[in-house]
Amino acid sequence: MKRVEFTAREALNEIVHGRLSSEELISDCLRQVDKLEEEIGAWAFIDRTKVIDQARKADTRRKIDNSSILPLDGIPVGIKDIFDTNDMPTENGTTIHAGRCPKDDAAIVRLLREAGALIMGKTVTAELAVYTPGKTKNPHDLTRTPGGSSSGSAAAVAARMVPLAVGTQTNGSVIRPASFCGVVGFKPTFGTIPRAGVLRQAPSLDQVGVFSRNVLDSALLASILMKPEEIYGDTLPLPEIDISLVEKSFSTNPNLGFVRTAVWSEASTITQKSYLDFVNGQRPVPTEIELPSICDQAVSCHRTIMLCEMAHHYNAIYTDNREEISPMLLGMLDEGRRVSLSEYLDAKNLLTEVSGVVDNALKDFDAVITPATPAEAPEGIASTGSPVFCTVWSLTGVPSISLPVLSGESGMPLGLQLVGSRGSDSKLLRGAHWLEKIHYSLND
Amino acid sequence: MKRVEFTAREALNEIVHGRLSSEELISDCLRQVDKLEEEIGAWAFIDRTKVIDQARKADTRRKIDNSSILPLDGIPVGIKDIFDTNDMPTENGTTIHAGRCPKDDAAIVRLLREAGALIMGKTVTAELAVYTPGKTKNPHDLTRTPGGSSSGSAAAVAARMVPLAVGTQTNGSVIRPASFCGVVGFKPTFGTIPRAGVLRQAPSLDQVGVFSRNVLDSALLASILMKPEEIYGDTLPLPEIDISLVEKSFSTNPNLGFVRTAVWSEASTITQKSYLDFVNGQRPVPTEIELPSICDQAVSCHRTIMLCEMAHHYNAIYTDNREEISPMLLGMLDEGRRVSLSEYLDAKNLLTEVSGVVDNALKDFDAVITPATPAEAPEGIASTGSPVFCTVWSLTGVPSISLPVLSGESGMPLGLQLVGSRGSDSKLLRGAHWLEKIHYSLND
Numbered sequence: 001m002k003r004v005e006f007t008a009r010e011a012l013n014e015i016v017h018g019r020l021s022s023e024e025l026i027s028d029c030l031r032q033v034d035k036l037e038e039e040i041g042a043w044a045f046i047d048r049t050k051v052i053d054q055a056r057k058a059d060t061r062r063k064i065d066n067s068s069i070l071p072l073d074g075i076p077v078g079i080k081d082i083f084d085t086n087d088m089p090t091e092n093g094t095t096i097h098a099g100r101c102p103k104d105d106a107a108i109v110r111l112l113r114e115a116g117a118l119i120m121g122k123t124v125t126a127e128l129a130v131y132t133p134g135k136t137k138n139p140h141d142l143t144r145t146p147g148g149s150s151s152g153s154a155a156a157v158a159a160r161m162v163p164l165a166v167g168t169q170t171n172g173s174v175i176r177p178a179s180f181c182g183v184v185g186f187k188p189t190f191g192t193i194p195r196a197g198v199l200r201q202a203p204s205l206d207q208v209g210v211f212s213r214n215v216l217d218s219a220l221l222a223s224i225l226m227k228p229e230e231i232y233g234d235t236l237p238l239p240e241i242d243i244s245l246v247e248k249s250f251s252t253n254p255n256l257g258f259v260r261t262a263v264w265s266e267a268s269t270i271t272q273k274s275y276l277d278f279v280n281g282q283r284p285v286p287t288e289i290e291l292p293s294i295c296d297q298a299v300s301c302h303r304t305i306m307l308c309e310m311a312h313h314y315n316a317i318y319t320d321n322r323e324e325i326s327p328m329l330l331g332m333l334d335e336g337r338r339v340s341l342s343e344y345l346d347a348k349n350l351l352t353e354v355s356g357v358v359d360n361a362l363k364d365f366d367a368v369i370t371p372a373t374p375a376e377a378p379e380g381i382a383s384t385g386s387p388v389f390c391t392v393w394s395l396t397g398v399p400s401i402s403l404p405v406l407s408g409e410s411g412m413p414l415g416l417q418l419v420g421s422r423g424s425d426s427k428l429l430r431g432a433h434w435l436e437k438i439h440y441s442l443n444d
Numbered sequence: 445m446k447r448v449e450f451t452a453r454e455a456l457n458e459i460v461h462g463r464l465s466s467e468e469l470i471s472d473c474l475r476q477v478d479k480l481e482e483e484i485g486a487w488a489f490i491d492r493t494k495v496i497d498q499a500r501k502a503d504t505r506r507k508i509d510n511s512s513i514l515p516l517d518g519i520p521v522g523i524k525d526i527f528d529t530n531d532m533p534t535e536n537g538t539t540i541h542a543g544r545c546p547k548d549d550a551a552i553v554r555l556l557r558e559a560g561a562l563i564m565g566k567t568v569t570a571e572l573a574v575y576t577p578g579k580t581k582n583p584h585d586l587t588r589t590p591g592g593s594s595s596g597s598a599a600a601v602a603a604r605m606v607p608l609a610v611g612t613q614t615n616g617s618v619i620r621p622a623s624f625c626g627v628v629g630f631k632p633t634f635g636t637i638p639r640a641g642v643l644r645q646a647p648s649l650d651q652v653g654v655f656s657r658n659v660l661d662s663a664l665l666a667s668i669l670m671k672p673e674e675i676y677g678d679t680l681p682l683p684e685i686d687i688s689l690v691e692k693s694f695s696t697n698p699n700l701g702f703v704r705t706a707v708w709s710e711a712s713t714i715t716q717k718s719y720l721d722f723v724n725g726q727r728p729v730p731t732e733i734e735l736p737s738i739c740d741q742a743v744s745c746h747r748t749i750m751l752c753e754m755a756h757h758y759n760a761i762y763t764d765n766r767e768e769i770s771p772m773l774l775g776m777l778d779e780g781r782r783v784s785l786s787e788y789l790d791a792k793n794l795l796t797e798v799s800g801v802v803d804n805a806l807k808d809f810d811a812v813i814t815p816a817t818p819a820e821a822p823e824g825i826a827s828t829g830s831p832v833f834c835t836v837w838s839l840t841g842v843p844s845i846s847l848p849v850l851s852g853e854s855g856m857p858l859g860l861q862l863v864g865s866r867g868s869d870s871k872l873l874r875g876a877h878w879l880e881k882i883h884y885s886l887n888d
Contacts, residue, residue, distance in 0.1 A: 196800065203796065228867065231803035234796045236680060237867030312789045341785040345756045352647065352678045356640065359675035423672065423681030 003028040004160040008075050008217045011163060015062070015074055022055035022074025026118065029076050033161045039142055041135035042156040044081040045088050046121030051076065054118050070116025071224055077112055078156045078165035078211075080149075081122035082129050082199035085109055092199050093125035093134055093149070096321045106197025107232045108166060108208060108225050115224045120162050123152025126384055128314065129168060129201050132326035133384050138180060140412055144377040147177030148384030150211070154181040157211045164221050165211040170201050170306060171394050172373075172387020174209030178402040179415025180377035180385065184436075186210050186218040188241075188425050190397025193225045194232035202309035203234075204348065205302065205394055215433040218401065219246045222425070238423045246429040250366075254431045256286035257368035259361070262296040263388045268375040274406045274414060275371055286369055291392070292357045297350060298392035304339055304347040305395075311336025355396040355422070362398060362421040367431030372415035376408025389417065399425045401432045405439040447472040448604040452519050452661045455607060459506075459518055466499035466518025470562065473520050477605045483586055485579035486600040488525040489532050490565030495520065498562050514560025515668055521556055522600045522609035522655075524593075525566035526573050526643035529553055536643050537569035537578055537593070540765045550641025551676045552610060552652060552669050559668045564606050567596025570828055572758065573612060573645050576770035577828050582624060584856055588821040591621030592828030594655070598625040601655045608665050609655040614645050614750060615838050616817075616831025618653030622846040623859025624821035624829065628880075630654050630662040632685075632869050634841025637669045638676035646753035647678075648792065649746065649838055659877040662845065663690045666869070682867045690873040694810075698875045700730035701812035703805070706740040707832045712819035718850045718858060719815055730813055735836070736801045741794060742836035748783055748791040749839075755780025799840040799866070806842060806865040811875030816859035820852025833861065843869045845876045849883040 003025055006014070014020035030048055037043060058074040084090045084102035086109075091097045109119060124134035126149035136151040138144040139159040146155040150167025154177030157165050167174050169187045178185025187209035195206060210221040223241035231237060258279045264272070279286050311318070311333050317325065318333050325333070362368055371389045378385055393400045399422070402415030418435070420428030447469055450458070458464035474492055481487060502518040528534045528546035530553075535541045553563060568578040570593035580595040582588040583603040590599040594611025598621030601609050611618050613631045622629025631653035639650060654665040667685035675681060702723045708716070723730050755762070755777050761769065762777050769777070806812055815833045822829055837844045843866070846859030862879070864872030 200793070203793065229807070231800065231807060231866060233800035235800075237682060237865075238680070239683065308785070309789065312786060315786075339785070341752070341783070341788060342756060342759075344785060345753065349644070349647065356675065356677035356679075363673075363675060421681075422675060 004032045006163060007213055008072065008163040009220060011075060012073065016069055021059045022118065023052060023059055025074065026051055026055040026076055029120065029162055032159065036139070036159050036161065040137055040139050040155050040159050042123055042152040042159060042161060044091060044122045044124050044152065047088060050087065051118055051120055058116065058118070072112065073116035075117050075164065076120035076162045077117045078120050078123045078153050078162045079109060080153050080167045081125050082168060083109055083166065084197040085119060085122065088122055090122065093127045093129065094324065096317050096324045102197070104197060107194035109197070111225055111227065123150070123156055123165055125149050126151060127326050127329055129170065129173065129199055130310070130329050130332065131384055132328050133381055137381055138377050140182060141377070144379050144412065145180065145381050145384050147180035147377060149173040150177050150209070151384065153211050154178055154183055154185065157183045157213060163212060164217060167209050167211060168198065169207050169209050169390065169394055170205045171302065172390035175372050175390045175400055175402045175415065175417055176385055176387055178211060179372035180413065182404040182413025184212050184215055184218050184401065184403060185415070186222055186401040186429070187399065188222050188226055189238055189399045189422050191234055191236040192238050192425070194235040196232045200313050202306045202313070204305050204309060204351070207394065207397065215401070215403070215429055215436050216243070216246065219243050219429045239426070241429065242426040245426045246433055248430060250434060253284065254366035254434055255364065256282060256431065257365040258286040258288045259291060259368055259370045261291060261370060261389065261392060263299065266374050266386065266388055267371050268409065270409045271371060271375050271414065275369070278406065278416065279369055289361055289368065291361055294357055295354055295392055298354055298395050299388060301347045301350045301354065302391045302395040304343060305351065307332055307336030308339035308344045351395055354392070358392065358396040358398060359421045362419060367418040367420055367428050370417050370419060372402040372417035376410060376412035376414050393419050398422050399428050401428060403432060403436055405436065448476045450607060451657055452516065452607040453664060455519060456517065460513055465503045466562065467496060467503055469518065470495055470499040470520055473564065473606055476603065480583070480603050480605065484581050484583050484599050484603050486567055486596040486603060486605060488535060488566045488568050488596065491532060494531065495562055495564055502560065502562070516556065517560035519561050519608065520564035520606045521561045522564050522567045522597050522606045523553060524597050524611045525569050526612060527553055527610065528641040529563060529566065532566055534566065537571045537573065538768065540761050540768045546641070548641060551638035553641070555669055555671065567594070567600055567609060569593050570595060571770050571773055573614065573617065573643055574754070574773050574776065575828055576772050577825055581825055582821050584626060585821070588823050588856065589624065589825050589828050591624035591821060593617040594621050595828065597655050598622055598627055598629065601625070601627045601657060607656060608661060611653050611655060612642065613651050613653050613834065613838055614649045615746065616834035619816050619834045619844055619846045619859065619861055620829055620831055622655060623816035624857065626848040626857025628656050628659055628662050628845065628847060629859070630666055630845040630873070631843065632666050632670055633682055633843045633866050635678055635680040636682050636869070638679040640676045644757050646750045646757070648749050648753060648795070651838065651841065659845070659847070659873055659880050660687070660690065663687050663873045683870070685873065686870040689870045690877050692874060694878060697728065698810035698878055699808065700726060700875065701806070701809040702730040702732045703735060703812055703814045705735060705814060705833065705836060707743065710818050710830065710832055711815050712853065714853045715815060715819050715858065719813070722850065722860065723813055733805055733812065735805055738801055739798055739836055742798055742839050743832060745791045745794045745798065746835045746839040748787060749795065751776055751780030752783035752788045795839055798836070802836065802840040802842060803865045806863060811862040811864055811872050814861050814863060816846040816861035820854060820856035820858050837863050842866050843872050845872060847876055847880055849880065
């Protein structure tokens with residue numbers, strides 16, 4: 001097995017047992033970057049010399065004191081280029097911030113370094129983490145979008161350039177690229193991962209998420225970033241990820257649900273059929289649930305809040321750098337500026353109501369299956385595809401994960417999305433891990 | 445000992461052992477109401493026949509099946525008259541809602557009934573849970589305010605009309621009346637108690653709190669209302685109250701802090717001296733901490749958010765019932781209507797920043813001592829007193845508790861406020877329980 005195929009946990013296991021050095025792992029990952037980056041364009045910035053140097057230092061430290069193994073010791077991680085890093089530029093996917101070099105690490109970058117992870121580099125984001133794509137192409141088909149806005153993070157993991165990456169989701173920006181690129185994307189409960197030092201788009205909705213190639217790697221990475229005893233800004237001290245629970249088998253099969261949501265008709269015929277076949281192939285067949293009709297307003301409610309908050313936070317660039325903003329984003333900012341305070345507060349109240357209803361619908365299930373994207377990655381790289389199957393879950397802040405177990409019209413990856421109730425992240429991951437295992441055992 | 449002097453836990457213990465019936469307890473509480481209510485005015489509504497009838501039913505149920513004891517079996521609780529009840533009027537402290545009879549119970553009322561509590565009646569609130577007082581007077585001195593807005597709840601507990609009561613705090617509405625009335629008032633972490641069916645004043649700040657005569661009773665009542673596995677609206681699934689931890693002794697003394705905050709100069713000389721004497725009397729002396737200067741903006745930030753959200757939620761009455769709104773509230777609504785969307789969103793961002801800083805300052809302590817009110821209850825009942833020592837904690841949503849262990853200029857009660865970091869409610873209660881115990885052992 002090639003080292004770049006290692007999951008983070010496999011690589012860690014090799015490192016712990018002295019069969020692999022961080023330097024070897026990083027070198028292989030960099031070779032993969034050298035081989036594929038020109039085509040895929042996953043990275044906004046990599047400093048090869050520095051990351052190799054850090055790997056050597058980690059190897060030396062472990063040689064001197066083998067008891068000093070850290071939770072992600074020597075494992076490379078890609079970071080979406082909207083998280084501040086004190087040793088690399090953070091350009092937020094816009095020429096307006098070209099060459100921007102923050103003084104401080106974002107909170108999650110600090111947590112990763114403390115956990116021994118090596119920051120491989122900054123991954124490409126859509127313009128200001130919204131919709132207008134960067135240079136990244138889908139590793140499975142270079143004529144197609146990788147999805148966005150965490151495009152580079154998903155593509156880098158899919159292309160075996162790095163086993164782990166971090167992204168963000170305000171609407172569909174973790175689940176969608178994970179679905180299109182055929183990797184696991186996990187967005188924990190809203191507010192559980194600190195956002196200090198992250199580009200602020202729409203604080204009521206902005207959420208940090210992770211990418212990996214299997215569920216346990218996502219659980220491991222998220223467990224580093226979710227530290228209930230450490231509070232930064234508006235981080236919530238919710239229960240931390242319990243990896244032993246995630247790995248625990250079920251005595252009977254998990255209690256799964258299935259929900260089409262109000263936007264089901266936007267899924268392609270093949271997507272609908274894939275989901276129905278998948279659901280009906282489970283034993284017992286997951287209970288189909290219908291969300292109360294108030295949830296039909298989720299998409300418009302989300303749009304009001306996102307555009308209004310985004311117009312506020314991007315006001316300075318709107319005023320000073322209008323010519324460097326894409327027409328699509330400019331249109332969204334114009335729309336956001338027209339939202340009134342009263343419309344905004346009504347939307348926030350609606351968010352509360354929808355959250356209660358959604359949590360209530362989800363709480364008795366280990367995981368609820370629902371489409372991740374309307375279809376496989378669309379052709380062309382001018383857009384990042386529709387986030388509409390993520391919206392109600394982003395709005396309500398419940399945890400969700402996309403598993404690379406389905407395929408679309410052309411055999412491209414199509415993610416299976418699972419959602420859980422707020423704060424039940426470990427339970428959701430456990431259900432996801434179980435589904436992943438039976439899927440791969442069926443296909444072996 | 446008179447039954448009305450029982451704490452809820454003492455009464456429960458008597459009930460469990462068959463030495464007391466709910467009917468006897470309720471009857472004694474009602475006699476206390478009969479004796480004092482005309483002077484104190486704690487209640488907006490009581491249906492004596494109904495609560496006695498419910499007590500008899502609880503007694504009968506327990507006689508038939510003694511294993512059916514519920515966590516608050518047969519214990520009377522007073523409910524601030526801004527929580528909807530399906531069998532009593534809910535008038536929100538305003539003539540505008542006179543005779544309003546909601547169809548459904550508020551979530552917390554349902555939780556209380558499920559726990560076997562008997563809803564004794566509705567307690568007086570300031571007008572729409574803001575500042576303009578209702579009829580309630582301070583049980584310790586009828587010429588003084590009981591504080592507000594949860595005036596009736598605090599006074600009813602102080603006057604031994606009921607061992608437990610529920611209130612809300614948007615600024616100082618639990619801690620302040622607890623301080624003035626000489627009872628324990630506990631406001632858990634923001635969002636941990638469901639707000640479905642509660643008057644919505646300023647959702648970013650509105651918090652449910654409890655009143656009792658000692659810390660363990662507050663812990664018991666809060667544990668009924670904080671159900672992390674049950675999600676309603678925007679309730680957060682934070683760790684539930686762990687009463688065994690609250691009762692656990694310290695091997696060395698707890699790690700206490702002391703913070704004056706930016707408004708220290710607004711405390712009276714006697715209050716300042718009482719606090720400094722108390723703090724300096726502890727062994728070890730609590731570490732004095734200073735909040736970073738960004739916290740100096742807490743009061744203005746809180747005002748912007750509160751008035752803006754209140755103006756939005758009270759817009760219908762502002763438009764349709766202006767003549768029934770007090771001049772003070774009208775002025776606040778006028779001010780709130782002038783807040784712009786941009787000012788509001790800036791204040792929300794500031795709230796996030798201040799929250800991070802405050803949590804960081806508090807997280808290493810078991811509890812941090814800080815004034816509850818500038819002084820004892822002021823004379824006169826035209827205002828409810830200043831909430832300014834509660835503002836930064838209400839803004840940031842950290843848990844706080846007021847203990848009736850100090851006294852003011854005229855020997856009136858003066859609460860000792862303790863605060864903890866977000867989500868560390870059990871730890872805070874443990875520190876409070878310890879301080880309460882040593883205080884009473886010193887004074888016995």
